[in-house]
Amino acid sequence: MNIKVVLLTGDTRATAEAIADQLGIVQVYADLLPEHKTSFIAEQVRKGRTVAMLGDGINDAPALSEASVGVAMGAGTDVARESADVVLIGNDLAKFAETVRIARNCRRIILQNFYGTLIVDTVGIGLAAVGLLNPLLATFIHVTSELAFILNSTRLLAPREKGEVAGSRKVPVQV
Secondary structure (H helix, E strand, O other): OOOOOEEEOOOOHHHHHHHHHHHOOOEEEOOOOHHHHHHHHHHHHHOOOOOEEEEOOHHHHHHHHHOOEEEEEOOOOHHHHHHOOEEEOOOOOHHHHHHHHHHHHHHHHHHHHHHHHHHHHHHHHHHHHOOOOOHHHHHHHHHHHHHHHHHHHHHHOOOOOOOOOOOOOOOOOOO
8 A cells, every 4th residue: 555654662672573573564663652652753744754653552642643643443542542533443453454545545536526527617618718618518518527526426435235225234133
């Protein structure tokens, strides 16, 4: 996803490196106090980087609030959840990666719709200004293009499972 991952932890170096090896993280800083994490995050933000800090403990709260986006794990402390911009339900880090993927997809589709609308409307205004487009045809083109952009936005909807009917819900059944 072209995201640089850095592990900042108060845990021992041996523990941090073992976790980093399992996750494929190259850059590891261990034995850190909360103020060290906060200063590292602040330095990255000062360099103009967009920084997402994920944390779950009291000692992560200052760094969570310093980051561009603070992300607290749902099973973490109340202080961490209050300091963060986003709270993930549970402790599954894969949910963060999925959230970033969805956000990037959403942004891409919004920009497609925005620039598409600008292009269609600009061309329409130009053609109407020189008399090549009558009002009825301009209205048809405008409505058709808006419908196309609305349909483009439907790509953001969650895919249905096979056999699921629109508006239906799965209800758990106890046996």
